[in-house]
Amino acid sequence: MRSRWKALALTAALSAALLAPEATMSTAAASDNGLATKPLMGWSGWGFLQRDPTAAKFKAQVDALASSGLKDLGYTYANMDDFWYKCPGSQGPDVDSNGRWVTDESLFPGSGSRDGMQVLADYVHGKGMKFGLYVTPGISAQAVAAKSRIKGTSYTADQIATTSSASNFNCKGMRAIDFGKPGAQEFIDSWAQQFADWGVDYLKLDGVGPSKTADVTAWSKALDKTGRPIALNLSASLSASSTWSPLANSWRIDGDIGASPRGYSFPLTSWANVSKRFDDAAKYQPYAGKGGWNDLDSFGVGNGENDGLTPPQRQTNMALWALASSQYMLGADLTNLDPGDKELLASKRLIAIDQDGIPASRVIKNGDEQVFAKREANGTWYIGVFNTDTTSSHTFSLPLAQLGLSGSAKITDMINNDKPLGTVSTYTTSVAAGGVALISAVPTSGTGGTGALVSADSGKCVDTDGGNSYLPGTKEQIWDCNGGFNQMITPTSTGELRTMGATECLDVYENGTTPGTKVSQWNCHGGSSQKWTVKSDGTIVAQHSGLCLDVVGARTGNGTGLQLWTCNGGANQKWSWDH
Known part of the structure; x- marks a missing residue:
């Protein structure tokens, strides 16, 4: 996120600048607040646990994240998604006396005075990782009906709620908040402080979009007020604009990657759900940068045949995310990793390409060929040549000068163990169906024309x-x-x-x-x-x-x-x- 401290003043100005680019904008004021200086890495519970999380299941994934060695490679966030709170029905989530969701302690037992989520956060922290949690906009209809008192104020839930529903995809029963009403911001402040007190390090705010900008702003302000560094992730399918970068650390640019039927964890994804992200990665590319990143969702890679992808398509999934410098989140069952998939997930080359923080641009979209590329500060280029045809392989020829790399370059395969591929000025390669040729290109003379x-x-x-x-x-x-x-x-x-x-x-x-x-x-x-x-x-x-x-x-x-x-x-x- 680019400085949430300046978010409120900047949101309107940044949006206006996109509509009127002749008033060229300066980002100097949008200083980073210290979070997400590089794309965040970790594991998201929705991919595998989905609707059936428990403390035991979550801890097993945390243990596997540590024992697999993936944590030591930078995957440090362990994020609980939906269904951690009590949801009795359409009347909305159960709430405490201050209108905030109540942890389902039949699934996530507390310990003494510690809430079940705090117990889980402590467990994650004990493994040297960070804990993420899930919330949606609005206030529970139960709080409105009970006229729950907003903590630290004389206001009640019914005084800040509207008659409109707020997005909660699974539990339902959330009411929109009128942020012009006294007590509205204070309600979000109290909820954010509760999360901070539990030890939350990452918050996914789901069900938001342009119509929920006030909710995003309120949560952004509230998290700042806690004094605890909590990364804010927005979901899902947000608009391609500069609205989000002053407010959050990452934002989902598409729907869920998952392709499993309700009640099942597999398949993790499908080719349709991966391939649709080519256009979005290109469209949203300009809005990423230090402190705020595009989120292509978690990988559909990790469990072999249960991924829903062929081996070449799995390489495409990982390579596109890395080139885009997307938030880099696992979504698989980490207790049953496929050896080949694990090699991809643990690839230091792919991680480095993602963590360079340079969102690649799409240079070519022509039939079955798509090319994304970016140049590092040291002069090395990373180039992905993708074959979107899932029925047959294709041979593509890429003149490097089309990217801006003049002369010849030393080519190295970045997926297959740094295999040298020669020195060329035009890169020609056969790419498997649904696959990718991911290479580095180092100019053989000087900077290759850049200066x-x-x-x-x-x-x-x-x-x-x-x-x-x-x-x-x-x-x-x-x-x-x-x-x-x-x-x-x-x-x-x-x-x-x-x-x-x-x-x-x-x-x-x-x-x-x-x-x-x-x-x-x-x-x-x-x-x-x-x-x-x-x-x-x-x-x-x-x-x-x-x-x-x-x-x-x-x-x-x-x-x-x-x-x-x-x-x-x-x-x-x-x-x-x-x-």
Whole structure:
């Protein structure tokens, strides 16, 4: 999450900036609050336990997470999902005297004064891991009927509830909250504090979306107030916008990965549920970044034939999640791991690709071929060539210059034990049905064409504001050259100037053709507003307008923006490459 302390002020501003990108946004104020600096890793209880969790079943998975060695590889969150609380029927969850859900202690026994969830959290913490819990928006209809007193106030549940229902997919019986009413925020505050007192480290807020932004905001504020670092995950199928990044640490971008019938744990997933995430991974890519990550849901990998995927499809599941820098959560029965699946789950290469925190962009979608790629700060590229045809293998040829990697590169197979695949400028490979060729590509000479663009007028570099933002509309400017990730520009053979790990493009606002049109960062889409010609005289010309890339007002100070202007030979329109 990008600083929840600033979330309330930023939410509206960030949303507006997407609608009006000419007011290019700065993310400098959205400082990270220390949580989820990299995508979170762990195990989610919904994938396998689903509707039948118990303390014993949950502890068995926690034990397996530790004994399998997966915890030591970074899978440190153990997250309880739905059905931990008492749900007698459509009247809503049972509640305590302050209107908050009551733990079902027939499934999760307490100990002395400790609640059953606190007992479970203590167990997880004792294994050196972190404990996650589940909640949904609103307040139980039982609390409303009982006029439960909101802790620390004179207000009651009926005074903050509306007549509308709030999302609770399984238990039902939740009523929406009017956050304009006194006592509404205090109710969420008291609930969040209870979770903090139990030792919760991660909270999944399910059933939210654009209509529940007030609930998300309230929970975000409340978790901050507890003083305990609690990561906030939002679910499910949230909109592709900048609304969520100031408020949460991760957000589900699609429905459940699971494909099992109600009452069953298997299959963990299906090809349909994995393959639909190609488009969403590309669509949501710009909204991820340090502190807040896209969540493609837990893996459907771990239990062999019970996965619901072929072995090549399992590799695709893991590779797509890693390239996207998605939240990286297991969902399998960890007490019965398939040896081949475990090798994938424990792959240090895949984990490193995920944990680099660079959400890859989709470079190619053509028939059965999809290609996602990203460039590391050290110059190494990670490239996934996917075959979405589940009936037969296909051979694909990928000119590396299409990504922005000029010259040749040393290719290494990242799934099959770092197998060297030679040095090429065009990568040709046969990909199994539903499978992936996941490679690293290291330029054999220099940076492979990537470098800093230096202004002849000021000696400063083209710079993406904020340093770690992939958001559309982020300001492009000049700044003292520092070799930073946000100052590395990658020219492609199609005329793009890519930045931020070669995942975003320098873009002319609304394809403008008049002097003064702003140039900012935007997700690469192949349109004419992102096509440039780098000329031998040092100018960079927008192909659709013939105007030059220009430093506004010929100013030389840090933070001066970029625009299009009539080419005039001025020093503020001359650029050189520093490789």
